[in-house]
Amino acid sequence: MNDLIVGLGLALVIEGLLWAAFPDLALRIVRTLARSPETQLRLTGALTMTAGVSIVWLIRG
Template identity: 55%
Template structure:
């Protein structure tokens, strides 16, 4: 459970850095995402989840 807390904390740090250091870039990302078809966003999400699980599996064994 500790690892899950650390992982969520790291996601918040990375998300926060985008908005703290480059808010204009964050807005452009949001605009681009709002114009992207839902099927493309869904595929990107599935690929990100797969890559994340694979990375954790490789690191944690």
């Protein structure tokens, strides 16, 4: 449970850093995502999730 909370905290830090340091870039990304087809968003989400699980699996065993 500790690792889950740390992981969520790191995700918030990274996302907050994007918005704090590069708000114009973050807005452009959001606008681009809003125009993207749903299937592309689903595929990107699935690939990102798979990459994350793979990294955790490789590191944690």
